[in-house]
Amino acid sequence: MKAESTSSDQRPLLEWAARLCPDSPRKRVKEWIASGRFYLDGEVVTKAGLRIEDPGDSLTMGAPDTSVFSWVRRKRIHPKLTVLYMDESLAIVNKDAGVLSVPVEGQGGESALSILGDYLNDPKGEGTRRRIFGAPGKVMPLPVHRLDQYTSGLLCLAMNPDARAHLIDQLRKHTLLREYIAFCDGRARAESGTWRHYLKLDHAGYHQSLYNKPVEGSTEAVTHYETEHIFERHRVTKVRIRLETGLKHQIRIQAAAEGLSLVGDRLYNSATRKAVERKGATLPYGFRRQALHACTIGLKHPESGKELRFESPLPGDLKGLEERLD
Template sequence: MANDERSTTNMKLNILYEDNHLLAVVKPPGILSQADDTLEPDMVTLLKADIKERYSKPGNVFVGLVHRLDRPVGGAMLFAKTSKAASRLSESVRSRSFDKRYLAIVHGSPAQAQGRLRHYLRKDAARNIVTVHHKPVEGAKEALLHYAVAAVQGQYSLVAVELLTGRPHQIRAQMAAIGCPLLYDRKYGAPPIEGQLDIALWSASIGVAHPVSKDWLTIQSAPPSASPWSRFSDEDYALALQILPSGSTE
């Protein structure tokens, strides 16, 4: 099943891929990846309700969270429908054989058209922000990513990013650290723009070996045509996903 829109609790779920083991959907910006103490809508709860409704399942429904997206980030997310799939996908994440590629619109343009960033990120839970360090410090975790500039329009650049680690706020913090904060990301230094809440970061592609068949599975999600993504063309976005080398490693 692919690109199937369904409504759950007044929110349409765009299903990108589904089989007996996996479920890939588009996470709308502003929705939590999993429940927290705010009790606001989250993807895991929404998907459990959707599966229960579509398949008339009695009792509890299993939906395993494989990776997370920050609340203001939208795009492709992959979930497990069985505990075995969840375990195998989690191992893919740990072994860095889980390919995660993002599109971002940033202020300015990096000094180099493409490169690899290595920082050490320390989370300040009280402020819900991470601080960026160039050398190891106590409490900080190594953060690695590869980026490439796909297009430039005036004062903004479209950047493709491959995550090699999965730290909280990683892309947001690391791009800001090189002087290119994400558009609308006030938390990491972007200039304030009235009325805009969602940052310009989109989960555009996920690649992973299927937990059962072992075939390589690629799931893609194009950003919406509305602002801020309307600043660049469909051709720019297609190029952005092609310019990063496949399977980049350290």
């Protein structure tokens, strides 16, 4: 680190640091110094009053030898959304059931995409934006894939168009790992296996139709499953599912077609649907949404090529369901 000298050109570190952040209040820059965000000759400096000569390029915000800063600490940025990981290319978030993945025209409510965008673009997030993206300008997260509104768990969002293209290419090549835990009415025909069907969306883009053979306008859906536990008394099966393709409602409609309708599914589980239609009826096991949780994401980083893997434990409502079934 540069040694202090008796030169008349000495000034407090805060003054030099403020020049690197001309759009930020000095009070905020001082807080950043204290939190260890500034480096002098590659070493952290935390004393805003440290008097030094003009440091030139040796004073940086963020470690000078680090090309990609990543946020790897869990942080709940909203009552229903937690960030597990974020860097200049992508973000992995864990959403609660009830939150949309992306905004849907004509459908109100917050989405994971908008919540993350609002958090990063809030004036209070300027330090985070600078540290991760190198500039204070607005950041626009982009969708890579989606989860149904009432499915909980992990979602990958891209932070720039190039990264999104790389991640979607991984989806198309089936190299982006997506695993789920589901609680299903019924028992599987085998402990593990693969479901292969053809799905076709209606003109409204909401309801899927399932076929055993290809029909005009249909797309093949491939899902791999493995039984994790059978709750004999209730005839419910806990299943780990890995998507190969990722079509709308794919897991829900394929599971139903295989005699394993998801507990709480109001669209593809006839028992739940009938209970919803009967005014005042109790939903099976008192569970109010489809029992599906996106528990694992594995991918190759768009920039570094590093293999990344993220896990999400069962949320409270599914833990409660599992306890009731036991």
